[in-house]
Structures are given as structure tokens and as C-alpha cells.
Amino acid sequence: MIPVRGYEGARVAVLGLGRSGLATAKALKAGGAEPLVWDDSPDARARAEAEGYTLHDLTRADAWGGITALIVSPGIPHLYPTPNRIIAAAWNAGVPVDNDIGLFFRSFASGEWDHYDSPPRVIAVTGSNGKSTTSALIHHVLSEVGRDSQLAGNIGRGVLDIDPPGDGGVVVLELSSYQTELARALTPDVAILTNLSPDHLDRHGGLGGYFAAKRRLFAEGGPDRAIIGVDEPEGQYLANQMAEGQADDRLIRISAARKLEGVGWSVFARKGFLSEYRKGRQVGSIDLRAIAGLPGAHNHQNACAAYAAVRTLGLAPKVIEKAFHSFQGLPHRSQLVAESGGVRFVNDSKATNADSAAKALAAFKNIRWICGGLEKDGGLGPVAAQLGNVSKAYVIGREAANFALHLGDTPHEVCETMEKAVAQAVADAQEGDIVLLAPAAASFDQYDNFEKRGEDFIAEVTRAIAT
Incomplete structure (x- = not known):
């Protein structure tokens, strides 16, 4: 578990008591806060109360006295199509609203890191399609080469439910737009946008709002490395925003549609072959056609993103290729x-x-x-x-x-x-x-x-x- 920092002795409200909500309450308590929990479902409230948590009816007009923050589960809409009434009440009371992703990033680092040779890293993956496979593939490659790796977020464990990482550990997070749109802290070391296509438009008030939620991971997160799919105009725009110049290798552009030109760092797949280019010349390649766990161009795009991510951690192309071959894919995804x-x-x-x-x-x-x-x-x-x-x-x-x-x-x-x-x-x-x-x-x-x-x-x- 990652104990939540910064709320010692504070009363913190938690809205939504599914997997992430209960994990949040547990992590708040471990960090010295007093979690006060609520859910519209009587069954969810009963389960939380049975686990020893204090119910606090957030629908009451007088619910907000002494509350330091409200932590919201990602499935609860806070703005579109209409603000949730409890979230709106928190706004009116001046209570800051956050989610478990924000708590994770503000609490992830610890004093133990002073004794590590290599500080832990966070790789955060978002996008419309492929983020689960990309996240799982990164985790698989790291596990295959013996790196301490944990998979969390929209896949695997809840972000606050993971183990504190060890020396050189890597946490791979799959993050949906529901999670990135509200988090008050977003500070990944490596951020990935796989692609963008219309989805969840009612939740975000249209495609622009949806893209804005994804963009927060980069614009507000300030990652050391940004890996961005440029097969759509939004990705091209975001890549341009992140780079200081053509040769800025803090940006890695990826594509499954075309060869990428220029002197920057790029990874692309064409006709089943992945190629990595830096400073205008090829430095790595993989034949993806025989990799059973990654069929089709969409999975080749996922392979490009995962390849780029682990390359930023220093893994060699041949090592990555070997690990790709043992990847079995994910249930319900090709x-x-x-x-x-x-x-x-x-x-x-x-x-x-x-x-x-x-x-x-x-x-x-x-x-x-x-x-x-x-x-x-x-x-x-x-x-x-x-x-x-x-x-x-x-x-x-x-x-x-x-x-x-x-x-x-x-x-x-x-x-x-x-x-x-x-x-x-x-x-x-x-x-x-x-x-x-x-x-x-x-x-x-x-x-x-x-x-x-x-x-x-x-x-x-x-x-x-x-x-």
C-alpha cells in the first residue's frame, strides 16, 4: 500500500466505495488521515461500514464542516453531462476535489529513496485504444528481464494498493481520461499517448474536452520523456507542444501508419516491421509479424509505444524483441x-x-x-x-x-x-x-x-x- 501523505490528522471525505474508493480510504487511514466515506448504494455503504470505516452522509447540507478534501472515484462525473450533486456541494463549500491518481502522485516518493541507487520510475499510459495492451506489454518486458515492475491503475491493482517500490522499481500505470481529468497531481517520469479517437464524449463535453483530459498528463505532468502517437492531428499537435526543437529527444514520436522523418527520436511500424530512428539513422528493428501475441497494425502501434518506453529505461532492442515473443496478449483483446x-x-x-x-x-x-x-x-x-x-x-x-x-x-x-x-x-x-x-x-x-x-x-x- 502507498500511504497517503499530506493529510495527517485531517478529515477526508471519500465518494464512491468500489475497488478504488475502498483502497483510497485504506491508504488515507494508513497515512494518518480520518476517512469519512459515502456511496449512493446502501450495499456499498454496508460493506464499508463492516470494514470499520465511518459513514458520512455527503448529501446533507451541513456535511462539509471540517472536511479538508473530497476524493472521488473515477466513474463519478464531476462536470459533464452534469456535475454530480455532491461534487457541486464540495465546490460551493470550498472543499478541494481530487481522485486516487492525484493522491498517488503526491504520496509516491518516500524518504527511503535517499538510500536507493536508482529512484523508482512511473510510466503512465493513456489513449483511446491500446493502453491496456501497451501497459501490460511494458510490464511483461520489464518482468522478463528481471526488473522490479508493478502494473496498476485501470489494469492490475489500484494505484494506492501497490507495494512501495524498491530500488530501481518501475510502476506502469494505465490511466483513463476519467482518471487524468481530475487528478490534482500528475508527475510521471514517462508519459505515453497511444492514439486518440472519439470516446466518452458525453462525459467530457465533446472531443475537445476528451483530448484536454488526456493532454493533462503531459501539459501538467511535465514528464521526463513523452511518447506520443502522431497518427491523428491531436497527437501531432501535442508532440509539437512538448518538443523544444526537431532534435529534442525528450519526445519520442510513434506511428503505425507511416515512416517518421526527421532528426528526432521516433519508433514506427510499417508492413509488420518496427524501426527505431535517432538523429536520422536507424538504431533498432524488430520483425513483428511472427509475434502471436501482437496481431494487426493496432497491436504494432502498441508495440511501438512499449518499445519506446523500455528503451528510455536502457533496454537493448534484442532484449526487447525476445520479451515480445513471450507476450501472450490480454483477455478480450484480439x-x-x-x-x-x-x-x-x-x-x-x-x-x-x-x-x-x-x-x-x-x-x-x-x-x-x-x-x-x-x-x-x-x-x-x-x-x-x-x-x-x-x-x-x-x-x-x-x-x-x-x-x-x-x-x-x-x-x-x-x-x-x-x-x-x-x-x-x-x-x-x-x-x-x-x-x-x-x-x-x-x-x-x-x-x-x-x-x-x-x-x-x-x-x-x-x-x-x-x-
Whole structure:
């Protein structure tokens, strides 16, 4: 655990008692604060009270006397589409609002570091797509070479729940826009933006607000190294903002779409080959085509980001390449779950928006595409260019018929349920086909989360190929 510093003897309110909220309360208490907790859910309040925490009704008008700060769980909106009423009350009372990410960065360093040969480092990864795989790949490479590494944030453990790092330890954080937008402290050593595409637009008041939340990690974080995907205009803009000149090697530009020119530091992937350039010449390369855990151009972009990150820590290209080959990928992200009769079944349930689904579709040919769910703002525009890879789409979700209207002339069938979609795709599939779950939509119309959706796909595939 990372004890929270700076609130010794203070009364600190905690709103939201899920995984991060309870970990925050525990870390506040360990640092000498008095956590006062609240959640709209009676069940969550009962669990917290059973663990010994003091409930404090933050909906009362007189709730804010003597409160030093309010710590908010990331899922609670503080501005758009409308401010949460408790957060608005804290504003009116003049109580500073923060989240667990802000507490982590203000509390991470300790006096023990004075005795270390190498201070611990934090690598923070954000972006619309690929941040989980990039974070896990960095952690995997470091673990493979024997470096002390912990994975936390949106993946792995809660940021305040990790162990205090040892000499030379590295903490790899996956950070969503929900986490970066509110944190009052953001000071990573290495910050990564994988890419940017429309997502969570209602939460951020549009694409500009979404980008602004991501940009905070760089503009306010002041990382020693900034690794930025430049395949979108926002990434190009941010890279330009971070660099003092063409040769400023505090910036590493990455791309999975083109060769990057110039005298600066860059890592890019073309036709399955990763290349690293510094000062105008190539200094490293990896053939990514044979790495089973990183299929497709979208994963090659993740590989570029992870490669750049561990290169900043001094790892050699050949060492990184060897570690890449043992990476198995993550569940629900281009995950090969079965193969039967020459047909492969791939679970990419994490493809919850059109851009991530388009990247999954671009990675394969002869696709039997299972798609649909709760549509997000922006429609399916990015998918259109990849529909040539789709032999037939099988649409699930409560609004499957409406979703299917976006598919135009692409052969499709409205299935509504995962059971029917998988059964029909298996019946139609021929040798060499890919049955791909890449929904291009959120899961909440039928499932608690994308993990449950992916697990249902795997269960139905297992049932279908066993009969």
C-alpha cells in the first residue's frame, strides 16, 4: 500500500466505495488521515461500514464542516453531462476535489529513496485504444528481464494498493481520461499517448474536452520523456507542444501508419516491421509479424509505444524483441480463444468503439463479424473502410436492428443474442474464416461489462464447436 501523505490528522471525505474508493480510504487511514466515506448504494455503504470505516452522509447540507478534501472515484462525473450533486456541494463549500491518481502522485516518493541507487520510475499510459495492451506489454518486458515492475491503475491493482517500490522499481500505470481529468497531481517520469479517437464524449463535453483530459498528463505532468502517437492531428499537435526543437529527444514520436522523418527520436511500424530512428539513422528493428501475441497494425502501434518506453529505461532492442515473443496478449483483446475445422475464433470484446473495432477488422480477412450493443456517439464511420474484410456480420444487442442499419450493403443477420450469433457464424463459417467478436459498442445493454460479454462469447464458442 502507498500511504497517503499530506493529510495527517485531517478529515477526508471519500465518494464512491468500489475497488478504488475502498483502497483510497485504506491508504488515507494508513497515512494518518480520518476517512469519512459515502456511496449512493446502501450495499456499498454496508460493506464499508463492516470494514470499520465511518459513514458520512455527503448529501446533507451541513456535511462539509471540517472536511479538508473530497476524493472521488473515477466513474463519478464531476462536470459533464452534469456535475454530480455532491461534487457541486464540495465546490460551493470550498472543499478541494481530487481522485486516487492525484493522491498517488503526491504520496509516491518516500524518504527511503535517499538510500536507493536508482529512484523508482512511473510510466503512465493513456489513449483511446491500446493502453491496456501497451501497459501490460511494458510490464511483461520489464518482468522478463528481471526488473522490479508493478502494473496498476485501470489494469492490475489500484494505484494506492501497490507495494512501495524498491530500488530501481518501475510502476506502469494505465490511466483513463476519467482518471487524468481530475487528478490534482500528475508527475510521471514517462508519459505515453497511444492514439486518440472519439470516446466518452458525453462525459467530457465533446472531443475537445476528451483530448484536454488526456493532454493533462503531459501539459501538467511535465514528464521526463513523452511518447506520443502522431497518427491523428491531436497527437501531432501535442508532440509539437512538448518538443523544444526537431532534435529534442525528450519526445519520442510513434506511428503505425507511416515512416517518421526527421532528426528526432521516433519508433514506427510499417508492413509488420518496427524501426527505431535517432538523429536520422536507424538504431533498432524488430520483425513483428511472427509475434502471436501482437496481431494487426493496432497491436504494432502498441508495440511501438512499449518499445519506446523500455528503451528510455536502457533496454537493448534484442532484449526487447525476445520479451515480445513471450507476450501472450490480454483477455478480450484480439484473443485467440479456439480453432476448429480451420476456423479461428477471436475475442476482441474490448473493442467498445468504432475506431478500435476498425483496427480489429483490419487485422484479419474473411471475417464473420459479431458486432452490436449500446452505440456510442460518433457512429460507425471508422469501420466503413474495413468492411471489405467482412464476409458477413451477425448483430447482437437490444437495438440490433437499428445497429444493422449502419452496415449498408455488407451481408448481415440480426441475431440479438450472443448464443444465436455464434451458432449462426459457426454454421456459415468455412475453412480459413475468422469468427471475430469486435462489437464497436458498449456492453451495458446486455452485460455488466465488456469482460462478461467476452466470457459469454467464449462459452458459446466452446459449446458450438463441441456439438
